[in-house]
Amino acid sequence: xxxxxxxxxxxxxxxxxxxxxxxxxxxxxxxxxxxxxxxxxxxxxxxxxxxxxxxxxxxxxxxxxxxxxxxxxxxxxxxxxxxxxxxxxxxxxxxxxxxxxxxxxxxxxxxxxxxxxxxxxxxxxxxxxxxxxxxxxxxxxxxxxxxxxxxxxxxxxxxxxxxxxxxxxxxxxxxxxxxxxxxxxxxxxxxxxxxxxxxxxxxxxxxxxxxxxxxx
Amino acid sequence: xxxxxxxxxxxxxxxxxxxxxxxxxxxxxxxxxxxxxxxxxxxxxxxxxxxxxxxxxxxxxxxxxxxxxxxxxxxxxxxxxxxxxxxxxxxxxxxxxxxxxxxxxxxxxxxxxxxxxxxxxxxxxxxxxxxxxxxxxxxxxxxxxxxxxxxxxxxxxxxx
Numbered sequence: 223x224x225x226x227x228x229x230x231x232x233x234x235x236x237x238x239x240x241x242x243x244x245x246x247x248x249x250x251x252x253x254x255x256x257x258x259x260x261x262x263x264x265x266x267x268x269x270x271x272x273x274x275x276x277x278x279x280x281x282x283x284x285x286x287x288x289x290x291x292x293x294x295x296x297x298x299x300x301x302x303x304x305x306x307x308x309x310x311x312x313x314x315x316x317x318x319x320x321x322x323x324x325x326x327x328x329x330x331x332x333x334x335x336x337x338x339x340x341x342x343x344x345x346x347x348x349x350x351x352x353x354x355x356x357x358x359x360x361x362x363x364x365x366x367x368x369x370x371x372x373x374x375x376x377x378x379x380x381x382x383x384x385x386x387x388x389x390x391x392x393x394x395x396x397x398x399x400x401x402x403x404x405x406x407x408x409x410x411x412x413x414x415x416x417x418x419x420x421x422x423x424x425x426x427x428x429x430x431x432x433x434x435x436x437x438x
Numbered sequence: 439x440x441x442x443x444x445x446x447x448x449x450x451x452x453x454x455x456x457x458x459x460x461x462x463x464x465x466x467x468x469x470x471x472x473x474x475x476x477x478x479x480x481x482x483x484x485x486x487x488x489x490x491x492x493x494x495x496x497x498x499x500x501x502x503x504x505x506x507x508x509x510x511x512x513x514x515x516x517x518x519x520x521x522x523x524x525x526x527x528x529x530x531x532x533x534x535x536x537x538x539x540x541x542x543x544x545x546x547x548x549x550x551x552x553x554x555x556x557x558x559x560x561x562x563x564x565x566x567x568x569x570x571x572x573x574x575x576x577x578x579x580x581x582x583x584x585x586x587x588x589x590x591x592x593x594x595x596x597x598x
Contacts, residue, residue: 303480304481304482304539304561304563305482305513305558306513334535335529347475348475350475353460383461384541390538391538392536392539394535394536395535395537396535411535414557415556415559417556418557
């Protein structure tokens with residue numbers, strides 16, 4: 223009979239300890255894992271990307287709405303770009319490899335910003351070096367410029383006498399991630415400085431996975 | 439006998455001096471170039487050039503027989519205002535970071551320091567690559583310095 227009050231008095235602190243543990247350890251831990259922390263930039267009010275069509279370098283027509291159900295990563299570049307584009311696409315190639323089976327629901331799309339020079343053959347050759355499943359789109363200023371406007375991709379050609387290459391193109395290097403319903407969710411950044419590190423690949427994998435799983 | 443000895447010592451000393459003066463002051467580490475399909479028609483080369491000498495130098499050019507022209511280029515991050523007058527607006531806030539490339543006349547290789555040529559920075563730009571650069575193969579290029587030194591190096595062809 224004498225022990226009863228002792229037991230009761232023990233119960234209160236025990237509940238407090240459990241409560242404190244849940245409040246300060248378990249909940250934050252769950253939040254850390256459950257709340258996405260993308261490395262890229264989220265769009266506050268994700269816009270529905272207007273449907274578009276462009277010819278594919280391998281033949282046929284690409285229509286964005288045909289890819290509902292898949293996550294689409296869009297990259298705007300040019301094949302004669304020796305530094306930033308290959309570095310970005312190489313990281314993306316490794317990210318796709320790292321995604322494993324999840325990559326089945328992912329489509330990487332390269333859109334040329336050098337419509338005067340990038341022929342379908344050049345684009346196919348170029349992309350096959352990275353991943354044969356990457357789709358390349360080509361066209362003309364009239365057909366591609368509206369897409370650049372939609373994603374606010376800036377493209378500037380250098381003057382012709384600057385380099386023996388004839389020209390270089392300064393351009394927006396972000397990777398645009400469109401979710402399964404066609405909403406533009408995320409803009410991934412790729413720092414091309416130095417070699418492609420595992421960390422950069424992992425960050426890209428994580429961001430793409432968030433969109434694949436519908437978590438952002 | 440004595441004369442021979444003096445002659446031999448002088449010869450050794452002279453050759454040692456000339457080796458120090460011309461040979462090992464500029465050291466090139468881990469040179470590599472991208473395989474050619476990675477940049478259709480063009481290519482890029484990277485390396486670290488160390489200057490172990492006491493005089494500042496600079497890389498002012500390069501030569502390669504597998505390209506129509508060779509230049510030194512630099513990748514830079516551009517702000518929309520840098521592009522004023524070319525018709526763009528709002529790049530940084532909406533579409534994200536912009537990057538570009540421009541030719542440079544020289545890359546400093548300070549005495550006791552180094553020049554880093556790496557993706558996203560300085561690189562040797564091969565324009566109009568005339569042969570397939572297969573991963574795993576090697577290519578020869580010549581680096582030209584402000585001091586008049588020329589350095590022939592072998593670079594590995596690899597993706598990254």
